[in-house]
């Protein structure tokens with residue numbers, strides 16, 4: 001029986017991999033520019049971590065986790081996101097005693113048992129950042145500007161920044177009561193999922209994508225109008241700080257985010273295109289999370305962006321993606337020149353020239369055809385005559401132009417291929 005990749009996973013084939021490498025490198029560069037350092041945490045963690053960290057009432061924990069018992073009978077879960085694991089690591093490694101703020105970034109795979117559709121997978125990739133121990137809105141804005149610079153460096157436009165505040169436990173609890181009172185006579189008109197949210201997490205009803213829920217809640221009271229004084233000030237200062245950094249934004253009072261740990265600032269970068277899953281990047285502040293996980297009260301903020309969605313968006317916007325790295329030089333062997341050609345290939349690789357030579361016993365004609373088909377830039381045919389004379393013709397396959405090169409002096413070969421690399 002044929003075995004296929006599991007539903008909701010995808011292979012990243014070599015043609016696409018160079019675009020991924022470019023994204024990864026650009027993200028790391030932009031993080032370093034903002035003093036974020038990379039952290040790598042395990043792919044699976046104890047299930048309790050996500051139940052406590054992400055929150056028992058979230059769809060992610062209730063429906064979407066890949067949870068299994070290991071052979072020792074311990075319940076483990078493939079991470080559905082990065083924040084909980086990074087917070088666990090922060091506590092376990094005593095990062096509270098590091099110079100603050102501690103700024104970390106990551107590049108991870110995450111796993112959610114979702115209904116698969118375009119831009120929604122069961123295994124997907126996230127780039128993310130988390131910053132600990134800075135409570136003010138300045139770091140919220142700095143983090144948002146990091147995402148903005150990343151997008152700029154990629155040549156991505158047409159994404160808009162939307163921000164909101166979902167308050168703190170004090171103002172949110174008071175608002176929940178108000179919202180429930182307003183919703184109570186309308187509950188029957190909500191979708192079944194939102195009816196279930198009414199008691200536990202009524203705020204989530206406001207960002208339900210179902211038409212009927214959007215209609216019912218169109219006039220609902222909004223948390224942004226009921227923030228406590230401290231949360232209100234934080235949000236006002238965030239807006240000023242974004243303006244100072246020249247980052248255009250829109251306040252969207254309906255952004256709630258799907259995970260339980262958020263407090264105050266929440267934000268999303270949303271694609272202006274239709275047809276893709278709109279939210280490329282989401283994040284926010286989580287000032288209570290570290291305490292929930294057993295640590296001292298420590299403010300935190302972070303975001304994650306979906307790399308598959310980012311790539312879809314780059315393609316939709318027609319951004320040129322890097323093409324795969326191909327060998328620059330093909331050494332074709334004729335007659336009995338095979339061993340000498342393989343030795344030369346080794347020396348060229350040591351000098352940094354991407355070099356390929358035949359490994360399958362092909363005829364000279366087939367080797368030349370192969371080099372042309374693989375889009376290799378230069379061809380050097382070496383046979384008994386070339387070995388005897390110590391020179392050969394370096395052919396540029398694009399235009400057929402030829403230059404004579406000495407085989408015992410690699411500098412000419414290196415110069416030619418390097419020159420062409422710069423031009424490419």
Ligand code: HAM
Pocket residue numbers: 080081082083112114119120121122123124125126128129130258259279280281282283284285301302303304305306307308309
């Ligand atoms: P999230 O909103 O659940 O937040 O995910 C962040 C991003 O990951 C989404 O905006 C989306 O681009 C991508 N994503 C989520 N689920 C999928 C999926 N099934 N398939 C493809 N892409 C997906 C978090 O994960 C938080 N940990 C973000 C954060 C960090 N907040 C604070 N720190």
